[in-house]
Amino acid sequence: MSPLAKRAILLRGWRRWLAAFAAGAVGALAMPPFGFLPALVLSLVPAIWLLDGTAIEGASRWGALRAAALVGWFWGFGYFVAGLWWLGAAFLVEADLFAWAMPFGVLGLPALLAFFPAFGFALARLLWLRDDRRILAFAFGMTIAEWLRGHLFTGFPWNSPGMALGQSLWLMQSASLVGLYGLTFASLCIGAAPAVLLTGRTARGRWLAPGLAALVLLAMALFGLWRVPAEASATVPDVRLRIMQPNLPQDAKFNPRNREPIMRHYLTLSASRGGSGGAAPTHILWPESAFPFLLHRDPASLAQIAALLEPGSVLITGAARMDEPLPGEAAGKFYNAIQVIDDRGTILSSYDKVHLVPFGEYVPRFLDALIRAVGLRQFVHIPGGFEPGERRAALAVPGLPPAAATICYEAIFPGGILGDGPRPSLILNVTNDAWFGRTPGPHQHFAQARLRAVEEGLPLVRAANTGISAVVDPFGRITGQIPLGVEGAMDASLPVAQPATLYSHSGRFSLTATLVICLMILVVRRGRQSRF
Numbered sequence: 001m002s003p004l005a006k007r008a009i010l011l012r013g014w015r016r017w018l019a020a021f022a023a024g025a026v027g028a029l030a031m032p033p034f035g036f037l038p039a040l041v042l043s044l045v046p047a048i049w050l051l052d053g054t055a056i057e058g059a060s061r062w063g064a065l066r067a068a069a070l071v072g073w074f075w076g077f078g079y080f081v082a083g084l085w086w087l088g089a090a091f092l093v094e095a096d097l098f099a100w101a102m103p104f105g106v107l108g109l110p111a112l113l114a115f116f117p118a119f120g121f122a123l124a125r126l127l128w129l130r131d132d133r134r135i136l137a138f139a140f141g142m143t144i145a146e147w148l149r150g151h152l153f154t155g156f157p158w159n160s161p162g163m164a165l166g167q168s169l170w171l172m173q174s175a176s177l178v179g180l181y182g183l184t185f186a187s188l189c190i191g192a193a194p195a196v197l198l199t200g201r202t203a204r205g206r207w208l209a210p211g212l213a214a215l216v217l218l219a220m221a222l223f224g225l226w227r228v229p230a231e232a233s234a235t236v237p238d239v240r241l242r243i244m245q246p247n248l249p250q251d252a253k254f255n256p257r258n259r260e261p262i263m264r265h266y267l268t269l270s271a272s273r274g275g276s277g278g279a280a281p282t283h284i285l286w287p288e289s290a291f292p293f294l295l296h297r298d299p300a301s302l303a304q305i306a307a308l309l310e311p312g313s314v315l316i317t318g319a320a321r322m323d324e325p326l327p328g329e330a331a332g333k334f335y336n337a338i339q340v341i342d343d344r345g346t347i348l349s350s351y352d353k354v355h356l357v358p359f360g361e362y363v364p365r366f367l368d369a370l371i372r373a374v375g376l377r378q379f380v381h382i383p384g385g386f387e388p389g390e391r392r393a394a395l396a397v398p399g400l401p402p403a404a405a406t407i408c409y410e411a412i413f414p415g416g417i418l419g420d421g422p423r424p425s426l427i428l429n430v431t432n433d434a435w436f437g438r439t440p441g442p443h444q445h446f447a448q449a450r451l452r453a454v455e456e457g458l459p460l461v462r463a464a465n466t467g468i469s470a471v472v473d474p475f476g477r478i479t480g481q482i483p484l485g486v487e488g489a490m491d492a493s494l495p496v497a498q499p500a501t502l503y504s505h506s507g508r509f510s511l512t513a514t515l516v517i518c519l520m521i522l523v524v525r526r527g528r529q530s531r532f
Helices: 003-009 013-030 038-056 061-092 095-113 115-126 134-149 171-198 203-227 250-254 256-271 299-308 365-373 408-412 440-456 502-531
Strands: 241-245 283-285 314-322 334-341 347-352 403-407 426-431 460-464 469-472 478-482 488-492
Touching (some): 003 171, 013 038, 013 061, 038 061, 038 115, 038 171, 061 095, 061 115, 061 440, 115 134, 134 171, 171 203, 171 502, 241 460, 241 469, 241 478, 256 299, 256 488, 314 347, 334 403, 426 440, 440 460, 440 469, 469 488
Parallel strands (some): 241 283, 403 426, 426 460
Antiparallel strands (some): 241 488, 314 334, 334 347, 469 478
C-alpha cells in the first residue's frame, strides 16, 4: 500500500471529515462549465480510501456504517457547496428582501442534499469488499442515492456525477442507451477505479479495475464516434425559427412599470434579421416569464404581437396566466405557461408547467402557514404562488411537429419530459436564468437540457432570457447558439428527430438490470469472503 493511500485510510475525526469535504469540492470541477474530467478521479479516489478507513471504526458493523455516512455527508457537502454556490445570486435580485437568507441557500441546501451521498456511502459500506470489487459497491450505493435525489421530495438531479461524461459529444452518446443514471454509474466506476492502483496486493489487483475502466471509457468514445454522423442533421422543411434573447436583468422583469420598454425591446429584437438571408421566420420564440403582466389579459400587447408576425407565422412565448376566479374567490389560479399566439393576436394553445420549483414558484402547503406567519414569501411575485399543470402532453404549434414543452428546470429530469400520448418530435424549452447572472448555473442548466436531446433522440429548441439560447440536434450537436449574457436574435432551422432511442424505449429496465447484476456480484463475492 502506498503511503498516500495509507495516510488517507488512517485519517480520523475532523481530519477525515475535512479530507472528505475537500474531495467532494474538487469533484465539482468535473461539472459544467469546467468539464475537467480528471477532477472526478481526484474526488472519488480519496472517497474510496476514506471508506476503506471506516472498516476499523469501532467494533461493530453499525459503527462502520455511521462513520461511512459521516464521510459521505461531508463529501456531499463539499460537492454541493462548490457546485451550487451560484444559487446565492438569486437572493441578491431583491437584496432588501432576501439577502439575509443567502446562507440558507448557499449552505443550507447543500447540507440537506448531502444526506443523499451519506446514504450512498453507508449503502456502499454495507456491501464493501476487500478487493477491487469495492469499486462496484461504491458505484452501486451512490447510483441508488443519486436516483433517490432525482425523485424524492419533487426531485433535484442537478449535477449528477453522470454529467462528467455528459458534456463530451462522443461520451454523451451512451445516454441514448442508459440515460443520465447509467452515465452516473459509469462515471462512478471510472472515476473511482484508480484507487486500487495504490492499494492492490497483486499486479492483477492493482491493474484490473483501472484497465476495465479505461476500456469502458474507450468503448463509450468509439460508440459515440460511430453514432454521430459526419454530415449535418436533416432539417424540417418550411420551418424557420427565430429565437429572441432579450438579456434583461431579473429586477427589470419584476417591475410592471417596465411593461412598455420591455415590449418594445422584444419587438425590436424579434424584427431584426438573425442570419436567415432575408427570409421571414415562421416561428418566433421568446423565453420564460417574458412579461411583468398577464399577456392574455392585455389586448394592446397581443395586437403588437399580431403586427410583428407575418401571415401564417406564430409566436411561442413564456407567460404567466390566470384562470377565471371561481365563485367566492378573489382571484383565479396562476400558472407558469407557454402560450402560442398567431398573427391575429389569438392564443391558440398553452402548456402549464407541471414540475414547479419549491420555494421559488410555490411554497409547500405544510409550510405555507409558517412562512406567512414570519412574513416571508416565495421569490415569484404571484399571490399564493403558481399552481402546477395537470399533466404533460405534446404542445400543438401550427407548422411544427408535436413538441414536448418544458419550462425552466423541467428539462433536467431524465425520462420525465415526454408526457402522455404519441412521441413528440422536438423538445421545446423556455427558461429564465437571469436569477443567477454570469455564473456556472446557466451553463449547467443548458448542459442538462442538451443531454435530454441525446437521451430521447429529439432536437432541442431553447429560448432563454439571458442565455444560453440554442438549437441542438438529436445527437447533442449545437447547430446555433446565443451565448450567456448576450442580447440578440438567432435564426435557425429545426433538425429532424431520430427514431426512439433504446433509453427512450427501456431506459429504466437497463438501469435496473445493471444494478441488479451489480448487487448479485457483490452479495456472492461478499459471501465467499465471509466464508474464507
